[in-house]
Amino acid sequence: MPDQRRVYLDHSATTPVDRRVVVAMMPYLSGKFGNASSVHFFGQEARAAVDRARREVAALIAAKQNEIIFLSGGTEANNLAIRGLCEAALPHGRHIITSGIEHPSVAGSCDLLEKRGWEVTRLPVYDNGIVRLDDVRSAIRPDTVLITVMLANNEIGTIQPVKEIGALVHEKRATGHRQLWLHTDAVQAAGRIPLNVDELGCDLLSLSAHKFYAPKGAGALYVRRGVRLASQNVGGHQERERRAGTENVAGIVAFGAAAKLAREELDQRTTQNSQLRDRFEAGVIERINDIVMNGDRVKRLSHLSNISFRFIEGEGLLINLDLQGVAVSTGSACSSGTLEPSPVIRALGRDDELARGSIRFSFGQENTEHDVDYAIDVLSQAVEKLRALSPLNKAPHQESVGTAP
């Protein structure tokens, strides 16, 4: 279908690489190909480029450049942060606090440690998709070594009270709980909200380049000075002995360029994204009944909308949209290859039907108002068609739009 219109509304999955980022990285794929660990000219050229990128990534989160470890992406950053810190902190305790809506790389790292003898407290998020500070406070035990709570959720975009948790951690440390550390997965938040590691009060923070217009394969872990980590990759001295393996120089250069752009253009991007998102949500509410908006309406990222459509299942909707050129993602179990629908939507207290019928729309720089209007048209037609097929859609069935389950 050469004339098929394509509208990409899945920027929380990945983003297209910004042209300016491509220009910045290209020389490091061919002419400037050195290994950043080599002593000769080629190596030093690559090393200088990696260091420049490190300064830009550090600036994005207001950190110092020697606190940035480059690695392959968000999943590796989360694994290194959680497993690396818990291994190093082992003599001090075996208790971890996390939330029930973390990315699988955080949840999976906690599950793994649990199997190895750590205890894990998973905090609830309530119907707005946000962790409560009081729950964090009462979960802290003398043997708690790590609190890991994401900054913004990947499915519903809700922004968690990491800054408040950071203040709590500092308060605990000041009163004698010296070995208590805070990690936050900022993969979805980076490039979308301002980040400052001192204001957040976190000790570890995960980043992924491809979520803000750089290519896949580069990420970073911020490690506050003085935090001990057990390396999870051994066999090389790279990244101050914390992540063995030849640096992905071109990817890191791109990461640095994208971080600079994200910092400089943050306000403009936020405004553009939220205008598109608000236009989309207004159109959907006007045209489609029996929907539930998922996640807090205010404390959320500006580019993302997660909506459950009653009576229908997400993958059917996703494929119908895809065949009309609109790309989204769903919390339906079918798509993920599991039997359980989205744990994030379930954690909001929604029933299985709403979890199965949830769709994430995430907007980005290249989207236009025309894209949004086209998506609304295609979506309302597809929902109507699938509802006409659904045995759950028993008339008369009028339900108002709302945020409650």
Next chain:
Amino acid sequence: MPYSATFKDHLINPRNAGDLADANASAEESNPVCGDRLRLSLRVTDERIEVARFLAYGCPPTLVCGSVMTELIQGKTTAEANRLTRADLLNAIGGLPSRKQHAAALAIETLRSALGQVNSKQ
């Protein structure tokens, strides 16, 4: 395994969707594990399925199995329809990935259950 052209066609343009006001046999079955649901309504005259209609909730294979199955059984005798197997249905769809084949099982189960009503009424 990508979905076949037949699959996509039925997903975009489902055949025989709906309920039958004058059905003389109908059944609604669900998969308790994943929650998929299929409703089949039949109008049977002289042991022949004159009209078949379906409603479905669930993943795309469930919707498509409902649509394809109504095409396969419409005009058939109840005895012929009773001989329809999961393999026949999968074949008509152009195959399904193994983890989606439960959709065909649900469709055949719903068909048997509806046909059981026809037999018990006669």
